[in-house]
Amino acid sequence: MIKTVIFDLDDTLYDYKDSHRIAMYAICAYCEREFGLTTRETTEGIDKIMKQQFDEMGPIAASHNRIIRFQRFLEERDLPVFPHALTMSNLYWKTLMDTAIREPGIRECLAMLRNSDIRLGVGTNMTALIQYQKLDQLKLGEYFDFIVTSEEIGIDKPDPAFFQCCIEKAKAEPDEILFIGDNYEFDIKGARSAGMHALLYDPKDLRPNEAHRINDYRDLTADDIQAMA
Numbered sequence: 001m002i003k004t005v006i007f008d009l010d011d012t013l014y015d016y017k018d019s020h021r022i023a024m025y026a027i028c029a030y031c032e033r034e035f036g037l038t039t040r041e042t043t044e045g046i047d048k049i050m051k052q053q054f055d056e057m058g059p060i061a062a063s064h065n066r067i068i069r070f071q072r073f074l075e076e077r078d079l080p081v082f083p084h085a086l087t088m089s090n091l092y093w094k095t096l097m098d099t100a101i102r103e104p105g106i107r108e109c110l111a112m113l114r115n116s117d118i119r120l121g122v123g124t125n126m127t128a129l130i131q132y133q134k135l136d137q138l139k140l141g142e143y144f145d146f147i148v149t150s151e152e153i154g155i156d157k158p159d160p161a162f163f164q165c166c167i168e169k170a171k172a173e174p175d176e177i178l179f180i181g182d183n184y185e186f187d188i189k190g191a192r193s194a195g196m197h198a199l200l201y202d203p204k205d206l207r208p209n210e211a212h213r214i215n216d217y218r219d220l221t222a223d224d225i226q227a228m229a
């Protein structure tokens with residue numbers, strides 16, 4: 001029997017990729033206005049720093065930290081980090097949060113699960129403050145009993161330590177937990193390696209051959225959840 005359902009956050013509760021694209025437009029416009037940089041110079045420069053962050057820091061929450069990313073981008077060009085790294089970070093996150101849209105049916109799905117006496121959690125790779133702000137902005141925070149971020153654990157999904165913490169907070173046995181996420185490697189394989197059940201959220205039908213997948217929360221029932229066990 002499934003007693004706890006844990007959701008990934010980005011691209012599982014809301015469409016991160018679309019909001020990220022709009023936030024990066026805002027960053028490019030800022031860099032053009034302040035420094036005369038082209039969109040290409042800004043996007044390629046920030047992508048390069050992002051890869052360096054992941055390579056140097058490894059899979060930890062700080063490797064996703066935007067203010068460090070913007071700071072390094074500015075440093076590499078001998079541009080003043082203050083106030084620009086802070087302004088760019090605030091601009092990025094404000095734009096992303098202002099444009100973030102909940103996945104269709106997710107609120108009703110969470111309400112349905114709570115009414116079925118299912119314990120609910122969030123399991124996400126990122127810094128805690130930003131993820132709390134997203135949940136608040138999306139008006140979804142109230143549905144969750146617990147949150148696990150990779151900042152809290154010290155390492156990203158799919159590390160076993162991340163999922164071990166999820167199991168402890170779930171207050172259930174691994175085979176009584178269902179993990180729902182959009183990333184096959186991080187969410188699905190990671191959760192299954194820890195002994196949990198896993199359901200791929202795949203709204204764009206990118207993995208049609210995955211047996212346990214859903215493309216619309218509006219189709220998910222409490223019986224479907226229990227059928228996963």
Ligand SMILES: [Mg+2]
Pocket residue numbers: 008009010011012181182183
């Ligand atoms: Mg995700």
